[in-house]
Amino acid sequence: MPTTIDAKPASNKPEARPLTFAQAIAKGQTPPPAVHPELANEQPVVTIEDFCLYYGQKKALFDINMTVPNGKVTALIGPSGCGKSTLLRSVNRLNDLIDTVKITGKMSLNGDPIYSRHVDVIELRKRMGMVFQKSNPFPMSIFENVVYALRIDGENRKSVLQDVCEKSLRGAALWDEVKDRLHTSGLSLSGGQQQRLCIARAIAAEPEVLLMDEPCSALDPIATGKVEDLIHELRGNYTVLIVTHNMQQAARVSDYTAFMYLGRLVEYGPTSSIFTKPILSDTEDYVTGRFG
Numbered sequence: 313m314p315t316t317i318d319a320k321p322a323s324n325k326p327e328a329r330p331l332t333f334a335q336a337i338a339k340g341q342t343p344p345p346a347v348h349p350e351l352a353n354e355q356p357v358v359t360i361e362d363f364c365l366y367y368g369q370k371k372a373l374f375d376i377n378m379t380v381p382n383g384k385v386t387a388l389i390g391p392s393g394c395g396k397s398t399l400l401r402s403v404n405r406l407n408d409l410i411d412t413v414k415i416t417g418k419m420s421l422n423g424d425p426i427y428s429r430h431v432d433v434i435e436l437r438k439r440m441g442m443v444f445q446k447s448n449p450f451p452m453s454i455f456e457n458v459v460y461a462l463r464i465d466g467e468n469r470k471s472v473l474q475d476v477c478e479k480s481l482r483g484a485a486l487w488d489e490v491k492d493r494l495h496t497s498g499l500s501l502s503g504g505q506q507q508r509l510c511i512a513r514a515i516a517a518e519p520e521v522l523l524m525d526e527p528c529s530a531l532d533p534i535a536t537g538k539v540e541d542l543i544h545e546l547r548g549n550y551t552v553l554i555v556t557h558n559m560q561q562a563a564r565v566s567d568y569t570a571f572m573y574l575g576r577l578v579e580y581g582p583t584s585s586i587f588t589k590p591i592l593s594d595t596e597d598y599v600t601g602r603f604g
């Protein structure tokens with residue numbers, strides 16, 4: 313069904329055609345997103361309320377309202393430049409590093425404000441894991457990469473570190489490939505293994521949410537398949553918010569999908585619904601490759 317956003321009839325026309333989301337934006341309106349009812353049954357880990365972000369004068373995010381549900385994989389999709397990475401990086405305040413960035417609105421992590429003046433950003437980031445496009449193992453052994461966050465927190469008990477290392481590498485589907493060379497450099501692994509090592513490092517810290525910014529974009533198809541399988545398996549145990557350019561990837565790995573366009577959240581719902589029976593015609597056009 314096509315969207316019916318702000319379908320005000322023009323005064324001299326008996327039947328105005330409903331505006332699409334994109335047309336409404338072009339007319340300067342801010343249509344509310346189409347949020348599917350299933351989300352109301354989920355427990356939010358991250359809550360985003362009326363969130364706007366500006367790079368200097370340029371507004372990149374417009375009144376984003378959404379929640380990231382507990383124990384689920386949520387994919388952010390949309391055309392290049394629509395604000396997916398900006399939104400993801402706002403969750404762990406990586407955008408603080410850019411001088412010109414200003415924000416309005418709120419975000420919270422399990423009820424705790426993310427953007428309060430009193431927040432210790434370092435402590436806040438410890439509660440979240442981040443996996444980047446390009447894997448970034450530290451120049452140290454596989455073992456030390458995985459237990460890095462624990463070491464920083466002063467944990468030096470060998471048995472604890474060994475347990476966490478094994479559990480995290482198993483969780484990242486890497487254990488069998490590296491268990492006999494834990495003390496060789498993380499940099500000696502293949503690209504796909506390095507990315508799974510980064511995921512192991514992230515989950516070792518037991519993050520409340522794992523943020524992934526196009527984690528497969530630098531990988532070949534086989535390594536991509538392994539990382540996708542892994543992300544899919546993280547469901548239930550971890551809350552994941554992932555940016556992807558690749559719609560097939562979103563369909564394969566995620567429970568929920570949020571479609572963004574020109575800095576707005578357009579539609580958000582179960583991945584199967586977004587791809588097979590979206591509410592808005594804009595979403596349908598995007599997922600079927602007719603625009604974007």
Ligand SMILES: Nc1ncnc2c1ncn2[C@@H]1O[C@H](COP(=O)(O)OP(=O)(O)OP(=O)(O)O)[C@@H](O)[C@H]1O
Nearest residue numbers: 367372390391392393394395396397398399410557
């Ligand atoms: N550091 C920056 N300074 C100024 N503008 C920026 C900066 N980073 C991003 N932008 C702008 O903000 C908007 C959103 O960019 P963002 O990278 O978040 O989009 P995206 O959906 O992740 O794109 P892509 O899929 O191409 O990575 C774009 O118009 C972009 O040019």
